[in-house]
Amino acid sequence: MSKNDPIETKSQSLDFIRTIVKEDLASGKHKQVITRFPPEPNGFLHIGHAKSICLNFGIALENESTCHLRFDDTNPSKESVDYVDAIKNDVAWLGFNWGDHLYYASDYFDKLYEFAIALIKKGKAYVCHLNSDQTREYRGTLTEPGKESPFRNRSVEENLALFEHMKNGELNEGECVLRAKIDMQSPNLIMRDPVIYRILKAKHHRTDDKWCIYPMYDFTHCLSDMLENITHSLCTLEFENNRALYDWVLDELDTPCHPQQIEFARLNINFTVMSKRKLLQLVEEQHVNSWDDPRMLTISGLRRRGYTPASIRNFCDTIGIGKRGSWIDLGVLENSIRDDLNESAPRVMGVLKPLKLVITNYPEDKEEELDAHNHPKNPEMGTRKVPFCRELYIEETDFMENAPRKFFRLSQGREVRLRYAYLITCQDVIKDEQGNIIEVHCTYDPETRGGSAPDGRKVKGTIHWVSARHGIKSEVRLYDRLFTVEHPDMDKEKDFKEFLNPKSLEVLESSVVETSLASADPSQRYQFERQGYFCLDKKDSKPGSLVFNRTVTLRDSWAKLVKKGKQATAKK
Numbered sequence: 001m002s003k004n005d006p007i008e009t010k011s012q013s014l015d016f017i018r019t020i021v022k023e024d025l026a027s028g029k030h031k032q033v034i035t036r037f038p039p040e041p042n043g044f045l046h047i048g049h050a051k052s053i054c055l056n057f058g059i060a061l062e063n064e065s066t067c068h069l070r071f072d073d074t075n076p077s078k079e080s081v082d083y084v085d086a087i088k089n090d091v092a093w094l095g096f097n098w099g100d101h102l103y104y105a106s107d108y109f110d111k112l113y114e115f116a117i118a119l120i121k122k123g124k125a126y127v128c129h130l131n132s133d134q135t136r137e138y139r140g141t142l143t144e145p146g147k148e149s150p151f152r153n154r155s156v157e158e159n160l161a162l163f164e165h166m167k168n169g170e171l172n173e174g175e176c177v178l179r180a181k182i183d184m185q186s187p188n189l190i191m192r193d194p195v196i197y198r199i200l201k202a203k204h205h206r207t208d209d210k211w212c213i214y215p216m217y218d219f220t221h222c223l224s225d226m227l228e229n230i231t232h233s234l235c236t237l238e239f240e241n242n243r244a245l246y247d248w249v250l251d252e253l254d255t256p257c258h259p260q261q262i263e264f265a266r267l268n269i270n271f272t273v274m275s276k277r278k279l280l281q282l283v284e285e286q287h288v289n290s291w292d293d294p295r296m297l298t299i300s301g302l303r304r305r306g307y308t309p310a311s312i313r314n315f316c317d318t319i320g321i322g323k324r325g326s327w328i329d330l331g332v333l334e335n336s337i338r339d340d341l342n343e344s345a346p347r348v349m350g351v352l353k354p355l356k357l358v359i360t361n362y363p364e365d366k367e368e369e370l371d372a373h374n375h376p377k378n379p380e381m382g383t384r385k386v387p388f389c390r391e392l393y394i395e396e397t398d399f400m401e402n403a404p405r406k407f408f409r410l411s412q413g414r415e416v417r418l419r420y421a422y423l424i425t426c427q428d429v430i431k432d433e434q435g436n437i438i439e440v441h442c443t444y445d446p447e448t449r450g451g452s453a454p455d456g457r458k459v460k461g462t463i464h465w466v467s468a469r470h471g472i473k474s475e476v477r478l479y480d481r482l483f484t485v486e487h488p489d490m491d492k493e494k495d496f497k498e499f500l501n502p503k504s505l506e507v508l509e510s511s512v513v514e515t516s517l518a519s520a521d522p523s524q525r526y527q528f529e530r531q532g533y534f535c536l537d538k539k540d541s542k543p544g545s546l547v548f549n550r551t552v553t554l555r556d557s558w559a560k561l562v563k564k565g566k567q568a569t570a571k572k
């Protein structure tokens with residue numbers, strides 16, 4: 001854990017898992033609690049994984065014990081070292097530390113093989129030659145019992161010999177598998193003689209070509225937990241039916257310890273997809289630029305977008321741990337970063353879509369430096385100087401010709417305040433041949449330096465600006481939700497990619513930001529006044545050619561739209 005980023009653990013109220021842990025410690029069932037986070041290195045981590053990471057590492061921290069990081073690397077055809085590295089990086093960035101407890105299921109391949117042999121010797125596992133279609137057919141359904149495989153009652157010797165052949169690469173992929181001999185009549189389909197080993201002639205990123213048989217998840221997971229003395233093995237609800245198999249394997253092998261599997265509801269967020277397989281499709285088919293595309297709810301995407309580790313941990317705290325699945329609104333995640341940055345982000349001025357403003361009564365060669373505070377509510381964050389001169393940029397949308405009475409920004413004949421500077425009045429509009437406004441001409445009142453008039457007259461609007469002479473041309477990337485519907489992967493007829501939002505990325509190439517950002521800190525997030533929170537894009541920004549990502553807007557504009565929609569419906 002990084003020292004300057006302490007993780008608050010005391011405020012945790014007790015969810016049902018923490019209650020179990022507490023009781024197990026109180027009763028003496030366990031002296032120490034050990035948890036683990038077991039990612040498969042077949043993609044980058046997403047916000048759903050963050051929930052599991054915060055839970056497992058959080059419980060360890062609260063109990064001054066350890067949480068293991070274990071790679072569940074039993075499917076070499078989909079896994080890679082790059083994914084392993086990215087996952088380690090993400091967990092550490094979130095603020096968690098596995099210390100010496102970094103493990104790989106592949107470290108246990110020898111032991112797992114021995115355990116499989118022990119099962120065979122007990123008459124509890126057999127080599128089965130049914131092909132995958134036949135296996136499915138024999139399995140039965142929820143309403144029909146399964147049928148026993150014709151290979152089920154082979155002798156122990158025959159099974160041992162065949163399993164050895166499998167291991168030695170003498171049989172082909174798909175030719176046979178090793179199955180646990182449990183109960184083809186079980187109401188729990190998982191218990192109908194599940195496959196525990198299969199032939200896969202693929203190079204493994206750690207064991208290379210040592211193995212051509214690989215253990216299945218259900219066999220590997222419980223035994224890896226057991227070998228590491230895990231006390232509480234926390235997983236998501238889809239594994240509820242697998243618990244019987246988890247317990248069966250450990251019971252049959254009479255292991256010295258028997259971790260308790262406990263299931264909790266996975267995190268679902270609307271307007272996004274949350275499985276690595278689907279995220280991988282978005283990357284491979286180039287619907288997004290990379291795993292860390294700031295539109296992706298991967299940990300690396302959120303990091304690049306400007307989310308802080310604390311905001312993600314707070315989010316996970318807010319949503320809590322429960323037994324029932326539910327959908328969390330994307331706005332809840334956005335609020336977590338908004339709350340964080342509202343407190344911590346220094347304020348600056350940046351004009352996203354610039355319109356030239358000329359102060360006609362301001363001397364051509366004059367320049368001033370005006371004082372601007374870095375945070376309105378936190379004087380300790382100090383002030384900075386912003387240069388001011390005759391030509392400025394303002395936001396295109398802050399000017400309107402023939403504006404209605406309630407438009408409190410700039411319009412002909414109206415007076416507004418330039419933030420930290422002067423009151424100005426618009427006198428004239430300059431247009432190009434097509435009639436587009438290319439400049440607005442104003443006069444300023446020299447008596448109003450700092451923004452208030454000595455005669456006490458009031459102006460309604462304050463707009464931000466950047467000196468045209470000093471401002472830094474920058475690229476600004478604005479992001480919107482990646483999908484246009486709440487549940488893109490729940491449509492039975494349409495592929496989730498059909499719901500991709502074509503406007504999820506808007507690139508503004510001629511934005512201008514204030515001079516102080518020339519030395520912008522890549523790890524800092526800024527509030528561009530009135531526009532939202534931004535950070536430098538770490539990948540694409542170079543000195544002299546800055547790229548900013550908008551992390552989040554100042555307010556939840558979607559919530560407003562939804563509310564408006566509801567009001568409109570209510571009126572009808």
Ligand code: ATP
Nearest residue numbers: 038039040048049051052235236266267274275276
């Ligand atoms: P995905 O379907 O995205 O690949 P997974 O469960 O297959 O997810 P793993 O790498 O196996 O991915 O997951 C590691 C751990 O993270 C598991 O314990 C899993 O239960 C947990 N996890 C994965 N997705 C979520 C989620 N949406 N909410 C909470 N925990 C999750």
Ligand code: MG
Nearest residue numbers: 039040042072
């Ligand atoms: Mg998985």
